[in-house]
Amino acid sequence: MAKGTVGSLGEFGLVRELVGRLTTTDDVLVGPGDDAAVVRAADQRVVATTDLLVEGRHFRRDWSSAHDIGRKAAAQSLADVVAMGARPTALLVGFGAPPDLPSDWALEFTDGLREECDLVGAAVVGGDVVRSERVTIGVSALGDLAGWDPVLRSGAQPGDVVAIAGRLGWAAAGLAVLSRGFRSPRVLVEAHRRPEPPYDLGPAAARAGATSMIDVSDGLVADAGHVAQASGVVLSLETDRLTIAPPLAEAAGAFNLDPLAWLLGGGDDHALVATFPPDFWRPEGFVVAGTVLAAGESGPGVLVDGRTYEGPSGHDHFS
């Protein structure tokens, strides 16, 4: 077994090193090292979500650092908690790795998890380390609703406004840049490597009376479609309300692509899409991008500038 690998550390040595990188919070009653963790759930309800990330499908070790992969893996589940209107409290992480993985990779990955958790005041409270051919990451996140109702996908009402917080299309543009062998615009590549979900705006939207909310992970049109289906309504989006940031325009120009395809179809930025009653106050950071209409004869769905969107609208993991 090569020196400095997870195989040479062994399972228990590796766990000891990883746990040594973690910090704790007041919500953690029993942290890593027992059969299970115990986390405070003052609200008498707990929000819980899980994601699985596989090397080569969700990340590439030659395109992203271990640190960025840790941050991205944490962000993906933390954003799901926030999209319910909850504050994330805890993360559980399953980590599969080949024995020849450098142990530094595992440690930097753990640093990334911890730093992303720090942004929201959450802590890594438990995990599992196993051997696998490819690096495989299972992340589960818990959250606290602090007495507020969870904001579901099913509450959008005709007459509501549709508002978006966070970046759209940046991660997809960054992936397009990397796929073509480039490393710039750097801000897009960074956005692909490490999303910046608008964490605070999920609970803020819940307190402001959001009627529905979703985290954009499949793409704006696809995820707006999930809200439309669950609520039995039409979400009508207006593209002139969406800002095309300069780096997106630049990259789209260089590749001769329509940047709107990234904004409408790109996931992985973990923007929040929420609906609000029309006269309600909306938290700063949410930008109105459309309205909710009653479903007509063609049923629930999404309109983009009044028409059904024909572009690439989402991601099927098995396609």
Add this chain to the structure above:
Amino acid sequence: MAKGTVGSLGEFGLVRELVGRLTTTDDVLVGPGDDAAVVRAADQRVVATTDLLVEGRHFRRDWSSAHDIGRKAAAQSLADVVAMGARPTALLVGFGAPPDLPSDWALEFTDGLREECDLVGAAVVGGDVVRSERVTIGVSALGDLAGWDPVLRSGAQPGDVVAIAGRLGWAAAGLAVLSRGFRSPRVLVEAHRRPEPPYDLGPAAARAGATSMIDVSDGLVADAGHVAQASGVVLSLETDRLTIAPPLAEAAGAFNLDPLAWLLGGGDDHALVATFPPDFWRPEGFVVAGTVLAAGESGPGVLVDGRTYEGPSGHDHFS
């Protein structure tokens, strides 16, 4: 894409089919289909644990049915919750599969998850479906302490008795049978395919005043060692207190092996090892197998019949 595969169903089609197999409980406030689930945590604390299982390492599709793999994957995490003294409430499941996996496999796997959850009154409340080369399963379980203190690994006291509930060595013997190309004794093969953790005895031990508890997944000596280290004591086990069941004796005889090696070193049956004050009532199902001693000059550890155990004592995932 072949018909009848997860690839032909597609991610969203597969999720719809899988969710259609699930049932719910009173603890599930928001079930599958939103950004996250919401689960009751009446106690204002939630027990949480996660495991990662990879095809070829933790299970083989030619040795176990999809149904048994679902039951085993659920059992592994549910047993961790029970070992804290808690009642499992919810399971979250990440499922990675190659596109050519028969969709029936995924459905039967889900049936197995559900049926194992039914044994303890828990429900599958969420998940994630992704593409991966090998079948990969991330399972996280939540549980409720119902007002009782969690039973940690660190509470064993000199003078306590060590008691064991559930099978020891059966799964290891079953694996040995399969590894040698046999299919019987059938009860051992079944024990490998599908553990039967003594779920009710975890909360019962907590109520009976257990001072420490652990779920045997690495092997009796290894897991007793984790309690010894965490508590700073010696767990002294007496092998004449352990029953060697007839099928274990039979298989050991056939392979010319010492069945005690399976009882002391085999994991995956998810027996519970707990320590109790000597004069306390112990729940029926727990069998006394030793005592807790103060750590001497050689520090915390495990003694088997008064000596340090030299046999195979556990499992390192990277060895």
